[in-house]
Amino acid sequence: MKLLIAGGRIIDPGQGIDKVADLLIQDGRVSAIGSGLSTSDAEIFEARGLIISPGFIDLHVHLREPGEEYKETIRSGAAAAVAGGFTSICAMPNTDPVNDNASVTRFIVDKAREAALARVYPIGAITRGSAGVELAEMAEMKEAGAVAVSDDGRPVMNSQVMRHAMEYARDHGLVVVDHCQDLDLAAGGAMHEGRYSTLLGLKGMNGAAEETQVARDIMLAGVTGARVHIAHISTAGSVELVRRAKQEGMSVTCEVTPHHLALTDAAVEGFDTNTKMSPPLRSEEDRAALIEGVRDGTIDAIATDHAPHHMDEKMLEYDHAPFGVVGLETALGVVLTTLYHSGLVELSRIVEMLTARPARAFSLPGGNLSVGSDADVTIFDPSLEWTVDPRQFKSKSRNTPFAGWPLRGAVVATFVAGRAVLRQ
């Protein structure tokens, strides 16, 4: 079986490729990149004017299964992923039960295989029940398919436990992912602490609540030699801490979400609970620093922190509504509109942050179109205009801050191992 994706602009930053060419896929693998490739027995996908990218990789999603299937399932989450051009997604462990042992990990892997849409890589818990006390069975989870460990959402506050987690994870080749938040400093907060929290009378979370933990993790990475990944970095101070750590050659990586790149705490005016997430939308100065971190390469990956919640749960008082927004199906449009069409960031940099660099951060397969590799491919139109209509989402949930936004840039087709899992 042959498929020729013809005449598109292939952007594959992992291999340093950015040129108009054909991509030949054979038996699910990348067979060749070049011009005028033989087409006699191949199905043709006409891609003139489109971007051909390695399949996008999202290091940070919440699939809610097992336990909260009314919000999302592994299948619906994977469908949302491929609709957004993501061929690989990493699922956070804060399900019910928590993914803190190999049987839950295997369940996720099996469900994802049945869905046969995006590849789903489980992230195991750092501590049992994500309670922050005893280490979870990391090695067994790794054997079952876990690629990293995290207590995302319930960050490990005890620094000694975190140090042991890093040492142990290092032994087993697992990346430690931290949602950096000092739970005491941020206690009760519903939004970023600043001018707007003062104006709206909502309890704020100071940027220092994130930065103190980023600093701690960097120091512990130095002590332990572990690979540390800072989840959804959101403040200027955090960007600067990671920048300096990288300059010192430490193995620290980080990600940023599309919503932190596109929105600020000003969006909370109006009390729409779809602007409530953790970390919160920050100040304009923080947003500018995040964009600078994208431009200079300090930030490795764009990750959605896709966090589905049912409408009934979000339609509450602002301070009682749960944190989190969905993001898989708007990520590309939001990032291209905010960073690329505004002239702030090159297209190849954005593709790199969706492909090669997240792959490298977690040592995942894919992220490039090297000959012989599985043909995970995302084809998108960088200029296609569309309006976000949450009713059209493949995700079970609708909690997006971008409803009604006009965006430029949309996914046209998604291939996993050469198989079309989405074709618009």
Next chain:
Amino acid sequence: MKVAFNRKDLLSIRELAAEEILTILDTVESFKQISTRDIKKVPTLRGKTVINLFFEASTRTRTSFEIAAKRMSADSINISASNSSVSKGETLIDTARNLEAMAPDAIVIRHPSAGVPQQLSGMVGASIINAGDGAHEHPTQALLDAYTIRERKGSLDGLQVAIIGDISHSRVARSNTHLLTKLGCHVRIAGPRTLIPPDYEKLAGDSEGSLTVCDHIDDAISGSDVVMMLRIQRERMNEAFFPSIKEYSIQYGLTLKRLALAAPDCIVLHPGPVNRGVEISSEVVDSSRSLILDQVANGVAVRMAILFLLVERNVA
């Protein structure tokens, strides 16, 4: 003549223009004398229904709204819910739909969560009046304070006003800061730094007046024409905001001695209920400087004016 006031809701002072605030204050004038009559009732809102929906304990404000509605001949119903909708498992949209089904003309709402009046306003056709939402706003309190000041001072323009105490948790402070700076007052804030929220001085925006956060209470009070004291909640002590009630009252309490720093004709306001001997001494409360009871009396007239302007907006 008066500037038109044509709003469905009163959600915040921040959203009002200075002219709209002055229109409200001018309207209060005509309602105030109703309360001095032998028969304290006018038929203005006969056949209208006002629901007082209080999710938080309140005696003064709820009673004030209730009396205001009754003196306007509206039918008023009090609904008290000690807990927020969340603990009853009811979403805001259900709360809104249930209220709408009773066909009220106005809903007066107090809620411990900031933003609830605004969230409900988009879901119901009735006029929403914010009677205090979390630490966000308490617009009718600011209006009655402004009316009380204007009654004594003639005008607000150029007055020096000190607001002292727990600013962080105070919707009264926020609404007053917006209103007073919009009308040209120079507002000075003081209190323990633990209870002053970040960037507070930016609240005034590009208004007529000015807004300063002072390091010491005496700096705020010196030369003031008005001193507004805020209630301090004893529970704040347990959250490490200040060490003790004793230390608070010494450092931040208003005494006659401290009041001597203010202008000779300075007046003292307090939104109540007063903690005598804590944020304000009994001598000050009971002095001729204190207009605390005038505030309560004016509160009824202010709420009558608000009900009139919102409910009768298409008739007026």
